[in-house]
Amino acid sequence: MANRKNLNFKQKYGFSMPKSYLFRAKKGLNKQIVESISKMKGEPSWMLEYRLKSLEIFFKKEMPKWGADLSKIDFDDIYYYIKPMESQAKSWKDLPKEIRNTYDRLGIPKAEKDFLAGVNAQYDSEVVYESVNKHLEKLGVIFCDMDTALKKYPDIVKEYFGTLIPAHDNKFAALNSAVWSGGSFVYVPKGVDVKMPLQAYFRINSDKFGQFERTLIIAEEGSNVHYVEGCTAPVYTSNSLHSAVVEIFVKKGAKVRYTTVQNWSSNVYNLVTKRAKAEENSIMEWIDCNIGSCVTMKYPSIYLNGKGARGEVLSLAYAAKGQHQDAGAKVFHFAPNTSSRIISKSISRDGGRTSYRGLVQVRPGAVDSTVFVSCDALILDEKSRSDTYPTMLVKESDTHIQHEATVEKLGEDKLFYMMSRGLDRYESESLLVNGFIEPITKEIPLEYSVEMNRLIKLEMTGSVG
């Protein structure tokens, strides 16, 4: 483990850059703040109305009574909108030095050089850097931030925005609908196959600042796109809230894969609503890795609306001291011949708690549909906890549903074998853990899976003291 030092994650990412703002809304939430956000952005009136309506719903809705402990969130102690100094920069060189440094440490430019189609980087709530490959433009693919999309493509946005996740879906969806800012907009025209993954890096870089990005992906008939979001956030002292909404429309025969690597700092509440609608013979895949944050509640869902649609959710959760990862998946079978597969792997260590919470519904008429759910959990010490809460509602007889789950600790025999081959205990443990999560890490882009393996290794060795 000579290179253990290089893997010190805190040293690498745990910094906070100096902040300068053009505009920062007052702490707390009320009608004036929502109005001023909308005014600052110069939005059309329907969006302002939508925001205000959502705000009312937010005030009316109760906090969820299940899941993780959210009692420490103080909605009045959060900035709902911050506009950074620089606005949209055209190229990498135009970015302010401090932002460039931040991204340099995250290794974006190199990754971009190698194989990224475009980097849509979010610094605080406004997208300040965005580079879209010419290749994408030639294909007719739109990949920009949500604020730009609202200005340049209002018709498309209006047609889809909030139709899959309406504001009254849940309290946090209502909050996002009222104060959303930034996020990505992706439109893939009919038959276009986007070969390179589209990436966006999100960062919360301001204390007590909640990030409320809004993402909308529309994949037209027969198209194919892979969207990747990765998060790394610096360490802070007080609570931060991240509450995003992601809506995905997968049209006939299209395929969308959405990969998330979530590594918020350990004071962030990560409460995200993600939903996709899959039409005839289309494929929707969520790959959801939750490593950071203090509390995550996130259940990517798929509505299988068209015949022969397929949905897949691969979920990975890692919880260490003070963390509760309450993650899972939801799949609704509305049409015949639909199939879904949910694979969840979770690891809890050093007092952490992981929960798998899932819902699979097979509605009447969804004949010949198949469901496979598998959740495996590893508990690495006696302080930690693991829960599994799957729910299956089956209203159609002509189906095939399977669910299985195991919870166990690392096998002593396996550890003994590796140690007899000259590895120390911690190396053996991290090898075993990396093997355990491999079915998921092999599905994510290379640089992420390398980072993930390192991170797990680092988190494991961290326990040596």
Add this chain to the structure above:
Amino acid sequence: MSFIYLNKNKKTTYTFNFPGKYTVFFNNISGDYKFLIKSKGVDLDILGIIVGKNDNIFNIKTDQIHDAPKSKSNLLVKGILYDKSKFIFRGLIKIEKTGQKTKAYQKNQNLLMSKDAFVDTKPYLEILADDVYCTHGSTTGKIDKDSLYYLNTRSIENKKAEGLIIRGFLNEVLVILKQVASQQEYLLIQKEVINNL
């Protein structure tokens, strides 16, 4: 060895304070049952058969709570649902911090015999100890077409073939009961189950 037939008992909480082999069985009931394991060396089988007809609704909750180390519990619930019947099952395995070296299993399998039947199954796990092995599984579906076809090719007509498959499905439970219940009890249970079909 001891055998508890839940239908004949009013108690809903069962505490196991001594090592030994125990078997619990229930047949077509609703209720909220707790099984508290407070001793090491307990080997508990919890078996259940639900046969729903017409507009029957069965709502069962089971808690397997391990509050002592080195014990084992194994739940197996089989449901067969005809007509508009509903079966709502919530099973929980909870391993307390004191439950190290526990092995706990939970399995719920359901056969849907009608388009209008409904199953809601929630096999939950809450694990607070690290040196344990727990699994749960659930399957729901209708009678396998291939199995039916095979029996048809052996000139067994559909209705009889279905009966054979159902008997096979239930046998997993009945075989264990035969070993633990008295002959009189076993014959009674077998009769009840078959009458329900």
